Amino acid sequence: MDNGTIRYSASPFHAYRANYTPSITARIDCYCVTVYSDCTCHTTHADGGCDHPNVFTSCGCSGDGYSDPEPSPTTPATKSSWTGGSGGGTSYGNTGEGIYIALQKMFKPDYQFSALEKYTIINNYQYSKALIDFLNNEGFTPANKAFTLQMLYNIEDGQFTIVKQLNNSIQNFIYSQKSPVNVDLSAILNDLNLPENQKFNTVYKTLTESPEFKNLFLNIFQNSTRYNVKFQTGNIAGGANGDTKTNLLDPTNNIITIDANFIKNNSKLVVAKTILHECIHAFLNVKLCDGQLGNIPNINNEDFYNIVNKSYDGFNNDQAQHNFIYNYMIPTMEKVLAEIKDKLISPAESTFLQELVFHPESPTIDVKFNWNDFYKNLVLGGLQDCEFFKNEIATFIKDPQTGEIKSINVIDQVKLNYYNQYKTRIDGLSKN
Template identity: 25%
Template sequence: MGQGKFGKFGDNGILKASPTGKSADCPEENTLLPINEEEDEDKIINNLTGKAKCVYDKLSATNNMQELLVDFFGNDAEFDLTFQLVSNLECGDSNNPNGCTSANYDYNSKNVVISIDEDLANSHSMLIIGKTIVHEAVHANLFLAVKKLNGGIVPKDVKFESLYEQYREKKGWQHEMMAENYISLMAEIIEDFHSELNDDTFKNYYDEWNWNDFYTKLAWTGLKNTTKGNQYYEQNGDQISIYYEAAKVNSTKTIDCN
């Protein structure tokens, strides 16, 4: 059985972002991470198309993303993971969600599904598409991690905020430690991915920005509905909105998939 990791843990049990390698060019055909040679292996299935597929392919070539998703492939994996595009995506009580992670805990299928909104993929920047895919990958990872901490029992409430809180409580972490671990991982992946986008026009236009602060605050958008996220938004919500809207509208909307 795969063991959910929520990133990479150091010797002290604290989540650490792993070193990130360079992204590979995006192949044309649907891809698996990794390509499975045995049909009975559990796997990651990429049903994304267009820009979203290319963003995923570049992300999946990095060490951090592979570390997040490693428990969904191989002979000892229990759940498949499927990425898909959905038109007019709905996700519980969320308004206009960019992405959604759902888990089928009927053991006939054993599938975790990450859905990306088609409008997001068609109209938003590569950076925002990438941030959304990474957040949903963390969500999927948390599902497996909480299941492991539950002694193999599948959590019935698979909403991100619920899994996030269950994981924090079972690890005995304070809100600050949990948020710090999530944010450091997300910010590192976003920064590494952004460096692959040839987005110099965007970076030069906002050359006065503190880019570490930019990546950190983009990462915080994924924690908005958590206890620590609500507190952070009260103090930093305006700057988060400035960064997010600029990234959505002005960061590059093209990507080299050749």
């Protein structure tokens, strides 16, 4: 600030309103910052000491969210430009000083910023603005405050070279708080111009709005141990929709790739199901490498290793985990999809589906559309090659000449009809 000094003044302030009645709850704390910097007089005069410094006073208010503050009555200065903070929380001045004052108010009396932290906040306006907007939007919770301080330390250490990196960290933290895993979506967020990344981000944000998604593994494992997942989009060889890779040397770190063409060519609800599916793969990989698993209360209190080795071939073949998902995870996946359906399927499309009639039992017997059947058959997509699907419903093969998928060894024709008829409607959902 050109070697200037900063003087703070504070006073209660009542916003002007017609028929205004003063009360404690209506009061706002307004803070004015006066900065004395470069001389307004000629430099030759300044050599001998400046009698006419450039004085600038900015004021900001916090409290009840009024957006038209005035300078402090004790400060003889004109009103300066001022904007409110995002999210209807604590308002702040549109300067580094204004943000510092607002943050100070948020953290008192629990925490007092050091001189270095104060300097960092004031002199990194765009970074500081991102932090206070985060707190205003997400709330002044202890976890959010602790995260804000951690990001402030990272700014001090020069770990961010552009504001977008901080914004990505904030978004990852927000998503992680509402997910069953600690997520890193930086690869997605860094290039939201790609249509597949835009769509993925929309779908994942919607998933985080499902309470059941955050508790994805509690029903089976009674365990909320978190692991790390980096999400990305890309091209997956072999035609798979998604792929999960786990670092066996550090199994808490996983990379989930969702195929870009799959995202673009399928509905948001189908993409959401696939993300769920891959999250479960990552979780099972981590659990298999965890030597302290113990028993699983909701599977007859059996040891996880015993279950996997006895019934699922130690997860040593391609479909072993799918068998586990088929037997234990389908109800939870159905519940997540039910919680987000209205946000990913338009009202018009929902109405269209609800008016459908199926004929799984006989061409002459009408069966009305049912959302529970819809979710179940949606989740079964991706599990159709596992042994339990084959043993209970049918086996699918691909005709090498035509590429057509055909069913053989049909075990339950009615279940197969349900699957095929609902799949037709699921595949026909809007791709937008």
